[in-house]
Amino acid sequence: MMIRHRDTLEPVSGSEYHDRKKCKNTIVMETKMKKVLIVDDDVDSLTQLTLHMTKMGFEVVSADNQKEGEELINAQKPDLAIFDLMMDNKDSGFILSYKFKKKYPEVPVIIATAVTAETGMLFGLNTEEEKKWIKADLYLEKGLRYDQLEVEVNKLLKL
Template sequence: MNVILHHQNQRTKTKKLNPKKIEIMEAKKKVLLVDDDIDVITVLKAILTKEGYEVISAMNKKEGLEKLRSEKPNLAILDVMMTTQFEGFELAQEILTSPEFKDVPFLIQSSIDVLVTSKVSVQEMAREFRKDPNFKDLQVLLVKNITDGTAGIDYKGEDGKTYWFPVRGFIRKPVDAEKILPEVKKHIN
């Protein structure tokens, strides 16, 4: 690459630069971690920072909403159960339904097993799982289509009603760098 250098009162010089030494300054992608476990935040922060992401963290839904507004992250990673067993779901619902956050993709992080299916509708499959005696009493079902990658959460709220919402994907706890990085790269804006 040739760069033309021009200084006042001097001749114009052309200098050849090595492309390998040119660093393109690009804004770092921001990842918001919302988890009440400081150890999980510390591990995730180390993994993501090493990969060049800017990492912001919050310990609960309220802090998460504040950081979503102030930091405008490119991706959010939400723990399912924080202060209450519904807090992660409530935050995910706010992201999905708020015009302010609707463009922020998010991943759900949990130690809950993910049920897999190849059915076209993961929501339909979740409701079928609910009919099975082994699953009907579970508060939370995480369901993923192994064919097309669609995923969602079916959970029973404090009001006893069953709620469904789609998600981009799941991250399994404990944190595994080899599994989390492809998910982050796949879904980050």
């Protein structure tokens, strides 16, 4: 159950909801929050992305390494996954995407990475060959604007 302020639709904490003075300004929405899995070894990037996705209204589960990411993939099914590319290994994001898509082929995956800036290597999902071996629905360079991310996430989730 999601409790939101009536005027702003911002999430309201349980204690605010139970405060009788504030109760008149709240509405209860019987919607299940969509869940996003984020795996990124850059703590700053992980924190910022988690905050932004939470602000967008998503429940976020996260990990800061490939092993924990694999454990989360096996433990729960999210509605969307966002993986960094280079973590424990240079191909950690590709491995996570492959394992994720094998288990949940219908769930969208975004690879968000700074690999081009860090290595000069170019990746993308522009050709059929790239789409065969990069098991992701969207490839984004880090440093992306959050309004751009929001548009892309809404497209992938058909919101």
